[in-house]
Amino acid sequence: MNQIPDTIDGVEAMLAGENYVVGRALATVTFLALKLGRPLFLEGEAGVGKTELAKALAQGLGRKLIRLQCYEGLDAASAVYEWNFAAQMVAIRTAEVTEGTDRAALTSELFSDDFLIRRPLLDAMSPQDGGAPVLLIDELDRTDEPFEAFLLEALSDFQVTIPELGTVKAPEPPIVILTSNRTREVHDALKRRCLYHWVDYPSFDREMEILQARAPEAAQDLSREIVAFVQRLRTEDLFKKPGVAETIDWAKCLLALDVLTLSPETIADTLGAILKYQDDIQRLAGSEAAKILEESRKALELT
Known part of the structure; x- marks a missing residue:
């Protein structure tokens, strides 16, 4: 894990080391997002380098990159977690042929971390080797308003709730990059939680x-x-x-x-x-x- 640069020039140099050429304005807002721990919301046409910035940051900082690729119909469950039903069924059938099975213990075991499949948001809230990861929420404009509302809550407190296990709070907030190709307007409430930058075509x-x-x-x-x-x-x-x-x-x-x-x-x-x-x-x-x-x-x- 590398230290977060303490100057705008340091951010430019770090990104340049990953072959990402950044303008002063984008370098400044990236520095502020890192310094203040605020999500960075990037809008612009497809192919102008929004996603690549997140990749370059992860590489430059030596952090894990966790990518949530958005799509129409994406819901909180798909973005946070799901249970490994196939493995749970195997465990149930194994218990059925085993004498003296404690049903309460089996239920507790079935909804434990062993059977939990971590999706991007839960993964980003979990402890990581090498420090807080870079969470890329890519093409947010492809989702709908209910998911935006859920994301607003998740990014406010950097925590998610799993009914069977309780609340999982990030020990250290992830570095969050959100991108949008502006196929539709993202709600102002979410934008207010972020630092914003429009990524234009370069000169x-x-x-x-x-x-x-x-x-x-x-x-x-x-x-x-x-x-x-x-x-x-x-x-x-x-x-x-x-x-x-x-x-x-x-x-x-x-x-x-x-x-x-x-x-x-x-x-x-x-x-x-x-x-x-x-x-x-x-x-x-x-x-x-x-x-x-x-x-x-x-x-x-x-x-």
Whole structure:
């Protein structure tokens, strides 16, 4: 376990050591979340690095990363715990063929820690080797309001209740990162419990830094072409604009193909790395990709 940095510069350096390039504003709010023990709520388009921040924090601090992937219909039971019914049934049948079984003792044993399956929230509230874990509650906007209300209570006191066992309170509050792609608004009551930051698409220079950190084998000229093209592409009216994750994926695809410079043909062949909807891909087919490439190269000449 590593010490939590005591300065904003320390947070930047720690994240840089994990190949995560962070701007000053995000580094500041991350430092404050760590310093004050407050959950950090990150909103932004998909692929801009919200989830990666939690991973980089866990790696940099030497803490366990516990991830709760949210989805529609997620309820408190699925997020906290469940009982191992198969193992309980085996124990019951074993007791049935054993003489002198104490039913009260059997009941107590069936609802003990031995048969408990810890889901992410309970796991994050439990003691961990190496210190409090990083709890990533990913894509919270996919859940519904009842789960938000439950989460509000759980994050207020950092404890959860198991009816058969009682209340489990975290010996040390976990480092909590919540993310949202803003497919719907998250309730203000939950946001008020957190420090907030909007993670936007990076500038050209910052995206170059990110690409050089994540795909260092890419030549400088090719990296500049890739970033300029993607940045120009984000100005188009697309169903899903490419995030930084797609920029990195595309660069790695082009490297695998031994591409030295972009061409309309290469772009057409690899659009699936940066665009994830057929309508968007069809829109860029043919001369449109060549036009965007030409415009992005002109923009590069002006920088």
